[in-house]
Amino acid sequence: xxxxxxxxxxxxxxVFFRAGLDVVQATSGVxxxxxxxxxxxxxxxxxxxxxxxxxxxxxxxxxxxxxVTGSAMFEGQDLISLSPGQLRRVRGRKISMIFxxxxxxxDPVFTxxxxxxxxxxxHFGVDRGAARxxxxxxxxxxxxxxxxxxxxxxxxxxxxxxxxxAMIAIALVCEPRLLIADExxxxxxxxxxxxxxxxxxxxSARTGTALLFxxxxxxxxxxxxxxxxxxxxxxxxxxxPVDAALVRPRHPYTSGLLRSLxxxxxxxxxxxxxxxxxxxxxxxxxxxRFAARCHHALPDCDKAQTLSEVEAxxxxxxxxxxxxxxxxALTDLERVA
Amino acid sequence: MTDxxxxxxxxxxxxxxxxxxxxxxxxxxxxxxxxxxxxxGIIGESGSGKSTLGRAVVCLQKPTEGxxxxxxxDPNSLPGADLRRRRREYQxxxxxxxxxxxxxxxxxxxxxxxxxxxxxxPRVERERIALGMLDLVGLPAEFAARxxxxxxxxxxxxxNIARVLTVRPKLIVCDEVVAALDVSIxxxxxxxxxxxxxxxxxxxxxxxxxxxxxxxxxxxxxxxxLGCFMELGPPEALLxxxxxxxxxxxxxxxxxxxxxxxxxxxxxxxxxxxxxxTNPPSGCRFRTRCRSAQDVCAAEIPTWREIEPGxxxxxxxxxxxxxxxx
Ligand SMILES: Nc1ncnc2c1ncn2[C@@H]1O[C@H](COP(=O)(O)OP(=O)(O)OP(=O)(O)O)[C@@H](O)[C@H]1O
Ligand SMILES: Nc1ncnc2c1ncn2[C@@H]1O[C@H](COP(=O)(O)OP(=O)(O)OP(=O)(O)O)[C@@H](O)[C@H]1O
Ligand code: SF4
Ligand code: SF4
Ligand SMILES: [Mg+2]
Ligand SMILES: [Mg+2]
Numbered sequence: 001x002x003x004x005x006x007x008x009x010x011x012x013x014x015v016f017f018r019a020g021l022d023v024v025q026a027t028s029g030v031x032x033x034x035x036x037x038x039x040x041x042x043x044x045x046x047x048x049x050x051x052x053x054x055x056x057x058x059x060x061x062x063x064x065x066x067x068v069t070g071s072a073m074f075e076g077q078d079l080i081s082l083s084p085g086q087l088r089r090v091r092g093r094k095i096s097m098i099f100x101x102x103x104x105x106x107d108p109v110f111t112x113x114x115x116x117x118x119x120x121x122x123h124f125g126v127d128r129g130a131a132r133x134x135x136x137x138x139x140x141x142x143x144x145x146x147x148x149x150x151x152x153x154x155x156x157x158x159x160x161x162x163x164x165x166a167m168i169a170i171a172l173v174c175e176p177r178l179l180i181a182d183e184x185x186x187x188x189x190x191x192x193x194x195x196x197x198x199x200x201x202x203x204s205a206r207t208g209t210a211l212l213f214x215x216x217x218x219x220x221x222x223x224x225x226x227x228x229x230x231x232x233x234x235x236x237x238x239x240x241p242v243d244a245a246l247v248r249p250r251h252p253y254t255s256g257l258l259r260s261l262x263x264x265x266x267x268x269x270x271x272x273x274x275x276x277x278x279x280x281x282x283x284x285x286x287x288x289r290f291a292a293r294c295h296h297a298l299p300d301c302d303k304a305q306t307l308s309e310v311e312a313x314x315x316x317x318x319x320x321x322x323x324x325x326x327x328x329a330l331t332d333l334e335r336v337a
Numbered sequence: 338m339t340d341x342x343x344x345x346x347x348x349x350x351x352x353x354x355x356x357x358x359x360x361x362x363x364x365x366x367x368x369x370x371x372x373x374x375x376x377x378g379i380i381g382e383s384g385s386g387k388s389t390l391g392r393a394v395v396c397l398q399k400p401t402e403g404x405x406x407x408x409x410x411d412p413n414s415l416p417g418a419d420l421r422r423r424r425r426e427y428q429x430x431x432x433x434x435x436x437x438x439x440x441x442x443x444x445x446x447x448x449x450x451x452x453x454x455x456x457x458x459p460r461v462e463r464e465r466i467a468l469g470m471l472d473l474v475g476l477p478a479e480f481a482a483r484x485x486x487x488x489x490x491x492x493x494x495x496x497n498i499a500r501v502l503t504v505r506p507k508l509i510v511c512d513e514v515v516a517a518l519d520v521s522i523x524x525x526x527x528x529x530x531x532x533x534x535x536x537x538x539x540x541x542x543x544x545x546x547x548x549x550x551x552x553x554x555x556x557x558x559x560x561x562x563l564g565c566f567m568e569l570g571p572p573e574a575l576l577x578x579x580x581x582x583x584x585x586x587x588x589x590x591x592x593x594x595x596x597x598x599x600x601x602x603x604x605x606x607x608x609x610x611x612x613x614x615t616n617p618p619s620g621c622r623f624r625t626r627c628r629s630a631q632d633v634c635a636a637e638i639p640t641w642r643e644i645e646p647g648x649x650x651x652x653x654x655x656x657x658x659x660x661x662x663x
Contacts, residue, residue, distance in 0.1 A: 045519035068512065190546065190590045191382065218594040219592030265553065271525075273523075
């Protein structure tokens, strides 16, 4: 592989769910790429398809009620067409995932140590003693103060922050090339969130693990990632370097999300909000999905929009991107400075 | 001041732990008062006692020690009918938009319900008030016949607000009311709270763990940690010149959506976690995580002092250069 080859290239990823007699489409043609060691963020409001995208990459969606189309090339293999057995060998070893609520990923009846040891033995075939030493090292490497004690604890005996650290230790013990982190700090207090973000940044710098960081919090994405994707109603509407997206977003939805943040408005002043709501999966407009809420909509917006590259590395799904001057995350004063 | 709509005097609230052997000191000596028409913000991490304090303010939680006064009188000392009226004037709205909505009731019935319980106005009048409140919170009449599952989270939170407004409250405790909502929706709900405050002269006790939200809405902010206030002041002073090391750490931990070149300052990362409220540290309860802690911090409880006019803190060194005791 040459240096410019992405680690993961996702093309046209769509996820469908069976709902009663109908089929609903949760995501449509999601495409993006992650370079080795890159930290990519996905933002967007509840239900826009962030989690489903992460789960689809790892084959973790319910097989009976869902269908995935498109491709996801990772080290020469298409993750979407791998068998469950082949996926199991990739999962945990090459790509790991951590979640908002560690309790859902940790098994309550086994100690942290036996869960992390299991991963180590599956992927490296070492004996129990070696697995234990490696597990304790892994727990220490995520900043757990007494790794031996935590090794022998059950998940419910740990605080939320410690559980999240333990889950990160399990996810990283095999030194995967990609870590998918789905809202890993959303359930945590802000001072604990700062610890976990610090830890993830440090680990990714130390090991070169690429990060796909899913969050609805633009501040968290800005602090952790170098690129960010904005999703809306199951589609990627913008894909850009974080700094570019924050300073000069090119999609009205990204701009709207940034402008609604309280820090940009004087205290007590009305906040710019995005009126209306996300269209239902059963009733997706054929044209721009954001049109009903967009201040800049014109009659032609009812045509289907494509994701096009408007500057090197900056992609936008809005045909009006050229004429719109959209404000970003800076106050008027900051923009002048 | 005696015209305070709420005054809380050395409030303490304790719960037995599950095994019954220890007590959780959820609120451990808090005093403040709220003036009519203001928005008093309370920020703090999970388990710091914010909700317990909020529930005590609306008489849903009995103090273990200390008092909560409504307009200078203890509502629990009032005769039954007066207590009920007083409790209507002090309302609370919760984080979960579903919590107060019955999934089998139409939106209109949910909004009308508090008036049904009072039962004085005729039914048409109750219906009229309920529809008026729905309109006021930005839900057109077509929503009246719908059920909660047909509404988005933001719309359900509007229903909860309408429901509370029917009984004409004077003060509303807003307990994490926007935490479950998407940012784009959150802005609309915060604007609604501000509009209603202007229109009805409402007073808010605004509880949140979101610094950006609390600083946008509040006229004063209290920072809570392990059942106690650490700092209290107007937002400008508290955000620009935080006096307490805990406030400083909270401010510095807040992720800010700014490009990398514009982010300033080294972040203060607190080590460790919040100690258990059953057995808070001696002296200053923040000392186990404080970068500036000295011997005195373990030995003596810092007093609550007014460092600048209207700006209070509980730290031995607040207002002085670190290391020299004031
Ligand atoms: N197992 C499932 N069966 C049917 N529909 C599903 C399933 N999982 C997710 N969906 C639907 O797919 C859409 C995308 O959901 P997803 O969980 O990816 O959203 P999200 O962006 O992660 O939101 P949040 O910020 O709330 O976590 C939603 O409309 C959701 O209801
Ligand atoms: N009814 C109860 N019985 C026993 N303990 C309780 C009860 N209510 C609250 N507590 C405890 O009191 C402490 C303070 O809880 P409280 O809910 O007031 O915190 P909070 O600041 O609102 O936290 P959060 O941000 O998580 O909502 C916690 O340790 C909690 O476990
Ligand atoms: S295509 Fe039209 S409606 Fe859609 S974001 Fe662009 S301007 Fe707005
Ligand atoms: S009293 Fe001591 S431990 Fe407490 S905040 Fe001040 S310096 Fe830190
Ligand atoms: Mg999700
Ligand atoms: Mg609470």
